[in-house]
Amino acid sequence: MKQGAATRSERFLKACRREETDCTPIWIMRQAGRYLPEYRELRKKHAMLEMAKTPELAARVTLLPLQEMDLDAAILFSDIMVPLEGMGVSFRIEENVGPIVEAPIRSAEQIRALRPFDAPRDVPFVLEAIRQVRRELNGKVPLIGFAGAPFTLASYLLEGRSPRRFRWTKALMLEGSPWWDDLMRRLTDTTIAYLQAQVEAGAQALQLFDSWAGALSPPHYARFVLPHTRRIFQALRSAGIPLIHFGTETATLLELMAEAGPDVVGADWRMPLDEAWRRMGHERAIQGNLDPAVLFAPWQSVQKEARDVLDRAAGRSGHIFNLGHGILPPTPVETLERLVAFVHEHAGAVDSNENTEKRQ
Numbered sequence: 001m002k003q004g005a006a007t008r009s010e011r012f013l014k015a016c017r018r019e020e021t022d023c024t025p026i027w028i029m030r031q032a033g034r035y036l037p038e039y040r041e042l043r044k045k046h047a048m049l050e051m052a053k054t055p056e057l058a059a060r061v062t063l064l065p066l067q068e069m070d071l072d073a074a075i076l077f078s079d080i081m082v083p084l085e086g087m088g089v090s091f092r093i094e095e096n097v098g099p100i101v102e103a104p105i106r107s108a109e110q111i112r113a114l115r116p117f118d119a120p121r122d123v124p125f126v127l128e129a130i131r132q133v134r135r136e137l138n139g140k141v142p143l144i145g146f147a148g149a150p151f152t153l154a155s156y157l158l159e160g161r162s163p164r165r166f167r168w169t170k171a172l173m174l175e176g177s178p179w180w181d182d183l184m185r186r187l188t189d190t191t192i193a194y195l196q197a198q199v200e201a202g203a204q205a206l207q208l209f210d211s212w213a214g215a216l217s218p219p220h221y222a223r224f225v226l227p228h229t230r231r232i233f234q235a236l237r238s239a240g241i242p243l244i245h246f247g248t249e250t251a252t253l254l255e256l257m258a259e260a261g262p263d264v265v266g267a268d269w270r271m272p273l274d275e276a277w278r279r280m281g282h283e284r285a286i287q288g289n290l291d292p293a294v295l296f297a298p299w300q301s302v303q304k305e306a307r308d309v310l311d312r313a314a315g316r317s318g319h320i321f322n323l324g325h326g327i328l329p330p331t332p333v334e335t336l337e338r339l340v341a342f343v344h345e346h347a348g349a350v351d352s353n354e355n356t357e358k359r360q
């Protein structure tokens with residue numbers, strides 16, 4: 001191994017900081033989900049939210065994929081909707097549909113009625129799950145905490161479910177009243193408090209999921225979303241841990257998402273990784289970006305597509321391999337295991353920035 005190169009326990013955090021690593025780190029969005037037989041077994045006995053709210057179960061599910069594969073990070077098993085309950089929002093999670101909000105926001109009164117979030121009061125089970133996972137991981141790999149970004153949370157609150165046309169969201173956003181920014185400010189306050197509490201409990205990196213931000217044009221994103229996400233990254237900067245910003249269909253937004261201030265920007269698969277990195281700027285690390293559907297192809301094709309992602313990173317420090325969005329439930333576990341091994345064996349990712357620049 002090269003001098004100064006990171007071993008498994010530190011390669012993910014080092015790559016987030018664009019430091020040299022012994023190989024490219026890899027973790028997978030939704031790695032603790034339904035493609036794992038053990039997860040499906042647990043789900044026969046417990047609902048998803050029940051598992052998320054029971055620290056022993058949340059910790060166990062968080063660790064499941066790490067027993068099977070040499071992943072370089074764990075991500076807490078929970079959902080982006082969980083902190084909203086503390087604000088007084090009732091919802092359920094329906095299989096193959098996602099979150100359903102009982103009373104979608106249709107009036108200013110409902111926004112005014114949202115309660116300020118308080119992490120120890122509202123999500124003690126999340127904080128306890130984090131502490132348990134940290135104890136059990138015992139330094140093996142770092143734990144990623146996460147939250148939904150205000151725009152994605154607002155779109156669930158306004159549409160009532162996974163949004164398609166963003167009719168209510170964009171209507172409120174564009175009507176010119178102060179209520180859009182009021183709602184976004186409340187969700188931003190919640191997100192900051194939630195993520196800070198996760199850091200205090202032991203999260204070693206944070207990912208902010210703005211999954212639906214790609215529904216916005218760059219000018220709308222810049223006006224209605226960016227000021228709020230920027231405030232989140234500013235508030236968390238002092239935590240001193242890597243901050244990751246992810247969304248899908250964000251090819252036209254990558255520069256603005258980088259401007260919000262994360263250390264790492266997650267890219268979906270719709271733009272080649274080298275182009276995405278150029279757009280967000282090489283002073284940020286990049287996470288991504290294999291198309292999750294590729295994992296249903298024969299191994300030879302998976303390998304070719306994975307190699308293409310790695311080749312586009314071109315040995316530059318600061319690439320964290322991931323899928324371009326969450327792993328799909330029927331993905332064969334064996335293919336994912338082979339992908340993890342393949343990414344770790346790939347030799348192209350060991351050069352420092354300096355060497356890469358000299359070579360080019």
Ligand code: CP3
Nearest residue numbers: 029030031032033048078079080095096097098209211326
């Ligand atoms: O990555 C991980 O392993 C951590 C766990 C995690 C879940 N949800 C567990 C989950 C994370 C990081 C999330 C975030 C989340 N939740 C996002 C942002 C990331 C993304 O995928 O864009 C969003 C948009 C949601 C809302 C949500 N919750 C959806 C769209 C769904 C899927 C519905 C379905 O059945 O396909 C959920 C439910 C959910 N969250 C599941 C899991 C494992 C499936 C629950 C089940 O077992 O039925």
